[in-house]
Amino acid sequence: MSDKTRMLAAIRRGLGRDALDASVAAGLVTRLERPEPNRLPAASRGDRLTLLRRFAAKLRRVDATLQVLPRLDGVPEAVAAWADDAAAVRVAPHPDLQRLDWSAAGLEASFGPARGMDTLGVSRADAGIAESGTLALCSGPASPTTLNFLPDRHAVVLHADAVVGAYETVWAALRETGSEGCFMPRTVNWVTGPSRTADIEQTLYLGIHGPRQLHVLLVGSGLEGLETG
Amino acid sequence: MQPRSHAFPANVARALADDGLQVALTRTSAGFPKKRLEGVASLPEFELLRDQAEAIREHVLDHLDWYLERFAAQVEKQGGTVHWCADAEAAREAVLGICQQAGARTVTKGKSMIGEEIAINDHLSAHGITPVETDLGEYIIQLRGETPSHIVAPALHVSRAQVTQAFREHHLDRDPERPLDAPRDLLGEARDVLRERFLAADVGITGANMLVAETGTSLIVTNEGNGDLTQTLPRVHVVLASIEKVVPTLEDATTLLRVLARSITGQEQSVYTTFSTGPRRANDLDGPADYHVVLLDNGRSALLGTPAQPILRCIRCGACLGHCPVYQQVGGHAYGWVYSGPMGAALTPGLLGLPEAWHLPQASTLCGRCEDVCPVRIPIPEVLRHWRAQSWEQGRPGGVSRLALRTWAWLATHPRAYRLASSLAARVLRWRADGRGALGSLPGLGGWTATRDLPAPEEGRPFLVQWQERQP
Amino acid sequence: MSGAPPHVGLFVTCLVDLFRPSVGFATVRLLERAGCRVSVPAEQTCCGQPAFSQGAREEARALARQVIETFSGFDYVVLPSGSCAATLRRHYPELLADDPAWANRARALSERTHELTSFLTDIIQFTEINTVYDGKVAYHDSCSGLRELGIREQPRRLLGLIDGLRETPLANPEGCCGFGGAFCVKYPGISDRLATDKSRQVVESGADLLLGGDLGCLLNLAGTLRRQGATTEVRHVAEVLADQTEAPPIGRE
Numbered sequence: 012m013s014d015k016t017r018m019l020a021a022i023r024r025g026l027g028r029d030a031l032d033a034s035v036a037a038g039l040v041t042r043l044e045r046p047e048p049n050r051l052p053a054a055s056r057g058d059r060l061t062l063l064r065r066f067a068a069k070l071r072r073v074d075a076t077l078q079v080l081p082r083l084d085g086v087p088e089a090v091a092a093w094a095d096d097a098a099a100v101r102v103a104p105h106p107d108l109q110r111l112d113w114s115a116a117g118l119e120a121s122f123g124p125a126r127g128m129d130t131l132g133v134s135r136a137d138a139g140i141a142e143s144g145t146l147a148l149c150s151g152p153a154s155p156t157t158l159n160f161l162p163d164r165h166a167v168v169l170h171a172d173a174v175v176g177a178y179e180t181v182w183a184a185l186r187e188t189g190s191e192g193c194f195m196p197r198t199v200n201w202v203t204g205p206s207r208t209a210d211i212e213q214t215l216y217l218g219i220h221g222p223r224q225l226h227v228l229l230v231g232s233g234l235e236g237l238e239t240g
Numbered sequence: 241m242q243p244r245s246h247a248f249p250a251n252v253a254r255a256l257a258d259d260g261l262q263v264a265l266t267r268t269s270a271g272f273p274k275k276r277l278e279g280v281a282s283l284p285e286f287e288l289l290r291d292q293a294e295a296i297r298e299h300v301l302d303h304l305d306w307y308l309e310r311f312a313a314q315v316e317k318q319g320g321t322v323h324w325c326a327d328a329e330a331a332r333e334a335v336l337g338i339c340q341q342a343g344a345r346t347v348t349k350g351k352s353m354i355g356e357e358i359a360i361n362d363h364l365s366a367h368g369i370t371p372v373e374t375d376l377g378e379y380i381i382q383l384r385g386e387t388p389s390h391i392v393a394p395a396l397h398v399s400r401a402q403v404t405q406a407f408r409e410h411h412l413d414r415d416p417e418r419p420l421d422a423p424r425d426l427l428g429e430a431r432d433v434l435r436e437r438f439l440a441a442d443v444g445i446t447g448a449n450m451l452v453a454e455t456g457t458s459l460i461v462t463n464e465g466n467g468d469l470t471q472t473l474p475r476v477h478v479v480l481a482s483i484e485k486v487v488p489t490l491e492d493a494t495t496l497l498r499v500l501a502r503s504i505t506g507q508e509q510s511v512y513t514t515f516s517t518g519p520r521r522a523n524d525l526d527g528p529a530d531y532h533v534v535l536l537d538n539g540r541s542a543l544l545g546t547p548a549q550p551i552l553r554c555i556r557c558g559a560c561l562g563h564c565p566v567y568q569q570v571g572g573h574a575y576g577w578v579y580s581g582p583m584g585a586a587l588t589p590g591l592l593g594l595p596e597a598w599h600l601p602q603a604s605t606l607c608g609r610c611e612d613v614c615p616v617r618i619p620i621p622e623v624l625r626h627w628r629a630q631s632w633e634q635g636r637p638g639g640v641s642r643l644a645l646r647t648w649a650w651l652a653t654h655p656r657a658y659r660l661a662s663s664l665a666a667r668v669l670r671w672r673a674d675g676r677g678a679l680g681s682l683p684g685l686g687g688w689t690a691t692r693d694l695p696a697p698e699e700g701r702p703f704l705v706q707w708q709e710r711q712p
Numbered sequence: 713m714s715g716a717p718p719h720v721g722l723f724v725t726c727l728v729d730l731f732r733p734s735v736g737f738a739t740v741r742l743l744e745r746a747g748c749r750v751s752v753p754a755e756q757t758c759c760g761q762p763a764f765s766q767g768a769r770e771e772a773r774a775l776a777r778q779v780i781e782t783f784s785g786f787d788y789v790v791l792p793s794g795s796c797a798a799t800l801r802r803h804y805p806e807l808l809a810d811d812p813a814w815a816n817r818a819r820a821l822s823e824r825t826h827e828l829t830s831f832l833t834d835i836i837q838f839t840e841i842n843t844v845y846d847g848k849v850a851y852h853d854s855c856s857g858l859r860e861l862g863i864r865e866q867p868r869r870l871l872g873l874i875d876g877l878r879e880t881p882l883a884n885p886e887g888c889c890g891f892g893g894a895f896c897v898k899y900p901g902i903s904d905r906l907a908t909d910k911s912r913q914v915v916e917s918g919a920d921l922l923l924g925g926d927l928g929c930l931l932n933l934a935g936t937l938r939r940q941g942a943t944t945e946v947r948h949v950a951e952v953l954a955d956q957t958e959a960p961p962i963g964r965e
Contacts, residue, residue: 221465
């Protein structure tokens with residue numbers, strides 16, 4: 012008897028029954044395939060400006076920094092100013108970022124997954140979650156996961172329209188792209204601030220294995236005042 | 241890890257006498273409750289979410305077989321492989337097999353209690369494969385040849401000076417004169433050393449806080465980012481998870497995540513919450529080519545349908561450890577195995593058996609603070625009482641304490657004898673107190689009187705005797 | 713309240729019976745002042761908590777049945793102890809759930825059982841505490857009263873009716889005092905640290921008097937304070953509420 016059979020039998024024995032009967036199983040299938048939407052906390056609700064303000068405030072609380080830009084073409088200069096001693100930058104190969112003029116900002120840009128020697132990386136987030144200041148980044152052909160973790164300094168471009176209230180919005184969006192549970196990319200990262208540890212005498216320090224600094228470039232209109240809150 | 245839970249009383253004595261450990265424990269004990277309160281205050285819906293979290297976990301346990309099969313089917317649909325392992329040996333062999341097939345020489349590891357439970361590091365080392373712990377706390381204790389003393393803060397018992405010493409002893413390809421006392425120096429060096437290991441590893445092993453049945457996804461929660469480098473850089477990603485970690489949907493996982501980090505560090509979320517589903521896709525730019533999930537039972541199925549079932553709801557947040565008056569005095573090593581604190585006392589007897597672990601549920605005042613702070617409302621005192629009842633049936637404790645309790649119970653069920661005994665006791669204790677109001681010592685009660693006085697009975701006659709005398 | 717006075721069966725508890733009868737008398741006084749008719753069943757001994765906590769389930773069940781029998785026929789059963797009241801309210805129904813002859817009776821007793829301060833506040837809404845006490849008081853919340861019965865506000869509301877009494881909070885009110893029944897003699901090293909820590913908080917609070925609703929905790933703390941040479945007095949809250957403080961404080965003569 013395989014371990015799988017033994018284990019399932021042991022579980023059923025403990026629960027005092029055989030395999031679930033068809034009607035119960037059907038109910039569970041429905042629960043999985045049409046998940047009941049969560050009741051969302053108040054912190055995930057609000058109009059556009061409220062959510063943007065909350066996102067900005069939460070981002071600051073978790074020691075990330077925020078800069079607002081009216082247009083994407085301001086990104087290279089903003090990155091160069093933030094990482095003022097950098098000469099090279101590793102960038103996610105997304106059309107939004109590939110068409111920008113990096114050299115005008117004094118940065119030599121290369122595109123692709125991060126490598127051990129990359130110290131400055133630029134990614135593009137799929138969403139920003141206002142309830143916690145979290146960035147959602149999904150792996151894909153234009154979005155290498157290593158870029159979120161290997162470089163010392165990590166700048167993330169986020170469209171203001173992609174700031175949503177609750178995490179669940181990301182799941183709903185992903186479900187629309189696929190079917191029958193097969194819509195997840197290899198990796199979905201929720202990033203909430205730069206990396207940290209308290210493993211040295213329980214004192215908090217920023218920057219251990221993941222990026223030491225996280226800088227969010229929020230692109231869109233009507234964002235004045237968000238940087239300082 | 242060879243269990244030393246049977247030596248718990250001796251472990252406790254050693255822990256209480258360990259000044260360095262006591263300093264470390266005192267430093268942390270006020271922090272966890274304070275942080276949790278702040279985290280809870282920032283989410284008005286917290287108690288409602290706890291109710292939901294409890295319901296989700298109990299629902300899964302009641303249907304665990306179905307959800308596990310569903311999870312496994314989804315993993316396989318996405319191109320991953322599931323290994324069903326009834327016990328630790330099967331899990332060790334599965335992991336070794338994966339590593340050998342990958343021709344692995346070094347393996348990086350994110351924090352995994354299951355890894356400790358099956359002692360995977362020793363097994364890999366014995367077969368010429370080098371495991372490297374990457375969580376900073378785990379790395380420190382790996383260098384020191386120790387085991388974790390807390391599920392969230394494994395190096396809680398190690399001082400900064402001890403970390404410096406460990407780095408000097410093990411990082412030999414560096415300038416011996418380099419400054420290494422400031423935390424910044426230690427962190428910088430740890431990052432550099434481990435970065436080389438991350439990039440060189442052939443296989444990355446992580447645990448899983450949850451397994452999502454809907455999509456065949458495993459998720460980990462870290463603050464350092466080590467789990468992510470572990471599972472993204474190597475060619476092979478192995479997830480070690482026990483069977484009860486399943487949750488039905490991504491929505492359910494999200495509900496649990498809203499209460500998990502909040503309960504231990506007060507954070508809305510840990511810095512990195514990562515959802516991994518299968519190997520890299522055809523047009524991905526990075527990620528592992530192979531994805532394996534090792535599902536371990538190791539005694540958990542036997543807890544289903546028993547009064548200990550609720551401990552299987554545990555999502556390993558560590559809040560109970562952070563609030564337990566016993567844990568705060570003795571730390572994690574005293575418990576003698578992988579799981580410590582209240583959840584360790586509730587789970588370990590189920591995994592190791594009572595002959596080895598019976599002391600753990602005894603070492604509790606049943607104050608209930610753990611249940612108070614548990615995000616999934618595990619009734620830990622109830623589970624501890626269940627183990628105590630089983631222990632009692634097996635004859636533990638024996639000796640004097642058993643005789644004392646049985647004598648007490650006999651007297652209490654024989655009210656006239658009880659009246660005589662209590663009258664006698666009142667008179668004897670007052671006599672020994674000799675007008676001072678309290679006793680400084682009493683044969684047989686050295687446990688009490690070693691460190692505190694015993695107030696004497698107020699009068700030579702108990703209340704019920706006096707009350708009877710006053711009746712017409 | 714209209715109609716006949718509520719008939720209360722007083723379960724004094726084994727620790728009060730042996731160590732501090734004045735708490736029993738103070739409780740009677742309070743209940744009578746609150747308009748109750750009080751009976752003290754002669755056959756009472758112990759609620760069985762030591763047996764239940766230590767896993768001796770058969771012994772615990774035997775005691776539970778005895779208590780149910782002894783305390784049948786009252787409108788309410790009141791105990792000057794959070795842990796003992798919790799044993800009757802929360803654990804008797806559990807213990808006897810599988811015993812068809814006793815399960816309902818256990819449930820019925822459970823519904824009628826109350827800890828003293830909770831009874832006076834939540835059930836009787838008693839406010840005629842016409843006492844004066846000039847001084848600073850610290851209140852120790854016992855773990856079982858707090859967590860199993862939700863008792864925190866009730867004793868404070870009653871104490872708040874006393875002119876001149878000021879409560880000074882302890883630094884860590886939610887922390888265990890280290891008594892834990894048999895725990896304090898099985899793990900004295902740990903128990904001592906907890907008791908010492910709590911005693912230090914009591915002294916640092918500047919309170920003249922420490923009150924609580926559970927004699928086990930109070931004996932533990934009084935004994936520790938005394939061993940440390942502290943002068944803080946320790947009493948059961950019933951004594952102050954009933955204005956019955958002639959007896960020396962716990963552990964003094």
